[in-house]
Amino acid sequence: MKIINDKESAGRRLIVLYLLFFLPYGIGIATAQVKKKPLTFTNPIGNGADPWGIHHNGYYYVCQSNGDINSKGISVSKSSKLSQLGKPITVWTAPDKGWNSNQIWAPELHHFNNKWYIYYAAGKAGPPYIHQRSGVLESVTDDPQGKYIDKGILNTGEDKNDETGIVWAIDVNVGRINGQLYAVWSGWEQNETTDKTSQHLYIAEMSNPWTISSKRVKISSPDQPWEQGGPLDLNEGPQFLMRNDHVFIIYSTRESWTPEYRLAQLKLRDRTKSPLDAGNWEKKGPVFQGNAKVLGTGHASFTQSPDGKEWWMFYHTKKHTAPGWERDLRIQKFTWNTDGSPHFGSPVPAGIALPVPSGEK
Template identity: 40%
Template structure:
């Protein structure tokens, strides 16, 4: 009987371990704003804002981010135009090489511009990262949160920028690229804060953090709206008609309501600045985002990365539901 009891205890322990290994809970890390990941050859490469450098994580599953290998791939020298306030880095594999995009300043927000690094190594955790320079259109206006995507074999960049030189309003812009570090067209404004849910933030209204999202042949841009310093930070969506040029703003339609927002019931505030990824088996769609655990925490270091699976409507709209409460066990992305 004693032997049988021990065997049953071992079986229960193994079953419990297997169940634990197949689930995870949010948040993925205790802090980390503007989370982004890129999947290649069975690995996820993850970044978030660290302010003074670019740190890259590598993992088989983003659910295991806490134990993932990570290295600092770039720390700029002092006293240049891109040495401070490094925001929202993204590491992407484009045209056979790795590129790291980031916004940075020389010390004042008005100086924020987009920059890019290049690495020809097959593994971005190794090799040499070369500073390629600023990524800009002819206007050279304030710019943050760049995302590069490919559509019909052409590269495009979307970002958050100012129309002029004053910090009054952040809009979403798009431009075509001739290569991963050079914009080749005029910038086109696709979105401005116009609905009340986009304008929370006192004197400055915000559209930022744009991310391209493809579903079949349908192209969308999901962006963050309202000030991150408010509890009303939320996600909005732009849909491309599928006809004509991406650089024709008339071909884009804005969804009138937020598609992901604060859930007081689940105690998740200001979810936003998201990105997207597929499960390892390529069959599931997931959203990766940051959020606060308490109201009033704003844009500080308490924002933490989270993720959850989402679905689609029959007409191709993403359904994110509500931000999942902390501590709720979720199934890991399917292998």
């Protein structure tokens, strides 16, 4: 048997005291230092174009067309993080024939009355992209990644001489103003035989999520110097952005296949007057545009951080200066000016660490 002397016993007691009192304190300091390190992310967060995101019941659902401009399907991904995309699940595939059998562009996901609706553009063929019309899908259940049924084509302008009876239209977005549901989209004044045709923004009332119930009203044309100068003047990708008593439409202008793609703004002057009055919209721009390191910023959608304390924009940029549709997806926080309008700032170059959205863990 080993005999422990007083010195050994005292030494062991000191070790025990250290383990009981000082080690937890040291661990606490180390833990506190780890907690203080900010969580960050870098752009881009993915590949693709025309991003649409919506925050619902603690998750971010992102709706996209599958693949490039020649897509034939639509997917929805799910993630608890705004800064990290989830796995895309295909929820709808275009039919083999018909007006919406090809060129599935810019789908958007919206939630009304416990159902999900996807608004998208499609054509029977292309290029040339002269056949694009807009349609809507409705979920069978209250599951954005579940099955959808085709609710048909939207009446975005009548043309009795066209086989669909409808005027060319893309990028449908919907929103409520004073309780009334409205659709806003990019369209042509009339159907043409060339896709080198100028695009305008139109608005109309909806009687339900799949029916446009009023005549369309043109509220914007590419008539400003900063909307012109490229191979094709256009307005497209309109998105309602509402906060407090202010109603904005943030849209894209110039050409999506060039580095000059940028965002502009329409503001509803008087919310007590009709949004169908073209004179009730005030134009401003550009409100967000690229630079030497960030090219072709456009087609944004908007959401809030997980805790609702911050506003974020979700947009795409071009990967190269050469004309084309190779693009990536980015998110960036924005703030609000004292007059109630959004302040988007300047696009942050890829690879720079940014704090994750507030409340994201």
